[in-house]
Amino acid sequence: MNISAAISQFASEHNCLSGIADPAPIAGLRERLEQTETPFVSKSMERRLSPAAHLPGVKSVIALGVPYAPACGEISPLLAAPGEPYTGLISSMAISADYHRTVRALLEELVGRVQPGKYRILVDSGGLVEREWAVKAGLGFWGKNCCVISPAIGSFFYIGLLLTDLDISATTDTVSPACGDCTLCISACPGKALSPYRLDYRKCVSYITQKEGVLTPEEESIMGRHIYGCDACQRACPYNKGVLGDYPSVSLKAVMDMSEGDFDRTCKNTPMGWKGLKILRRNAANVFRSVYNRR
DSSP states (O other): OOHHHHHHHHHHHTTOEEEEEOOSOOTTHHHHHHTOOOTTSOSOHHHHHOGGGTSTTOOEEEEEEEEOOOBOGGGGGGBOOTTOSSEEEEOTTTTBOOHHHHHHHHHHHHHHHHOOSSEEEESSOSSOOHHHHHHHTTSOEEOTTSSEEBTTTBTOEEEEEEEESOOOOOOOOOOOOOOTTOOHHHHHOTTOOEETTEEOGGGOHHHHTTOOSOOOHHHHHHHTTEEEOOOHHHHTOGGGTTTSOSOOEEEHHHHHTOOHHHHHHHHTTSGGGGTOHHHHHHHHHHHHHHTTOOO
């Protein structure tokens, strides 16, 4: 079996998307990045643009699209009971198994399958713009909400990259943009942060709920009932119809009453673990105060 076929078989076994891109620069990417401010990423333009900055001698970029894992059992103490009066919303990604670990583990398994001489795994790390390489590798197309959308499974998937010194033929069947005239994601954005293919992160609920420090009154207003993350633009997308159930509803009291030990037991193995309890409590208190007028 050749390497391309082995990658496809691996993806099929794990219900993932897969594709292969050559490491040559992506046309127009530098210009797009120079016009876009993005939080939580490397400030080095070279590391954002070039696979070779991460793995000298790289010959191929293997991209996996891994659907969101089921909600962790550990998170159950935070979920609101039926009829609970004071609740907040949390993104489906936030309560899944931490993709930094699960996607990395998959890519490590893939390394064992294809056996490169040199490789580098990137999962939301290092600065390379993973979504751009996912599109180049054929996993999906750029949506107006700035997510990568697969016509087959929507956009609720994580992206992981495996840079290798293997000379593998690149995927030739890229996915053509297919949003058409639809603007449902733009209308659904609570902070009006979206315009077609552009995101003002300063008005994005997901960013605001992860931001350090004291929030402004405008940011608190944009948050609404969200205490961590936001799925609004993705849930509005027709390609995601029926992919996920209702928004996870969280007990504000349970969050505000948490100890550090409770947080570690409940959230450490989710994407919320990296921001810590202080920010989660701040967000819950804001919703309690601004939405329910309680202190």
